[in-house]
Amino acid sequence: AQKITQTQPGMFVQEKEAVTLDCTYDTSDPSYGLFWYKQPSSGEMIFLIYQGSYDQQNATEGRYSLNFQKARKSANLVISASQLGDSAMYFCAMRETAAGNKLTFGGGTRVLVKP
Amino acid sequence: NAGVTQTPKFRVLKTGQSMTLLCAQDMNHEYMYWYRQDPGMGLRLIHYSVGEGTTAKGEVPDGYNVSRLKKQNFLLGLESAAPSQTSVYFCASSYSQMAAGPTDTQYFGPGTRLTVL
Numbered sequence: 001a002q003k004i005t006q007t008q009p010g011m012f013v014q015e016k017e018a019v020t021l022d023c024t025y026d027t028s029d030p031s032y033g034l035f036w037y038k039q040p041s042s043g044e045m046i047f048l049i050y051q052g053s054y055d056q057q058n059a060t061e062g063r064y065s066l067n068f069q070k071a072r073k074s075a076n077l078v079i080s081a082s083q084l085g086d087s088a089m090y091f092c093a094m095r096e097t098a099a100g101n102k103l104t105f106g107g108g109t110r111v112l113v114k115p
Numbered sequence: 116n117a118g119v120t121q122t123p124k125f126r127v128l129k130t131g132q133s134m135t136l137l138c139a140q141d142m143n144h145e146y147m148y149w150y151r152q153d154p155g156m157g158l159r160l161i162h163y164s165v166g167e168g169t170t171a172k173g174e175v176p177d178g179y180n181v182s183r184l185k186k187q188n189f190l191l192g193l194e195s196a197a198p199s200q201t202s203v204y205f206c207a208s209s210y211s212q213m214a215a216g217p218t219d220t221q222y223f224g225p226g227t228r229l230t231v232l
Contacts (some may be wrong), residue, residue, distance in 0.1 A: 091157050107155075
């Protein structure tokens with residue numbers, strides 16, 4: 001079974017609107033972390049936001065927020081007020097404590113922001 | 116403070132040739148990782164290291180070897196390159212696994228684009 005699933009291969013969003021990127025995960029480890037990375041066309045991996053499995057509140061970082069639904073095993077990324085510079089690939093990743101600090105990545109979602 | 120750097124940025128090899136990719140970090144991180152990213156896919160872990168002198172296999176280790184002789188450097192070697200190893204290779208580092216929080220975040224290098232003909 002896939003550990004990290006991103007079901008949206010690509011999506012368009014209008015500039016200044018919000019967009020939600022889906023991520024579901026599968027683990028039996030009670031202690032884990034969920035990460036979102038952005039990969040622009042230049043290729044580098046940019047860390048955006050982190051959510052720990054024991055965190056009581058959803059993580060937020062500027063325009064990024066993580067909608068963490070533990071029972072559903074989902075960790076969706078919400079980007080508010082989209083900007084043209086948000087056009088990129090977005091990857092969800094999970095770290096399971098029992099597996100050390102190794103990250104398992106989803107297949108990614110490509111976001112294109114339209115002016 | 117350069118973060119994570121990778122050398123070279125691009126390389127073209129012929130089948131059967133060997134090469135070494137160098138990753139260096141100046142953040143005093145204990146953990147270092149090598150990933151590969153194939154077109155349209157996420158990253159897959161090749162090998163990783165939890166400290167100087169240690170290495171361990173990841174998800175896709177076959178055809179690769181690694182060494183961590185110094186804390187700041189992590190080398191990835193291809194002894195006999197194959198076309199299936201054409202990919203973009205990313206190195207990453209993190210502080211440790213002990214802290215259960217964002218301090219565990221992995222920071223990535225810019226990547227090395229390798230083509231094997």
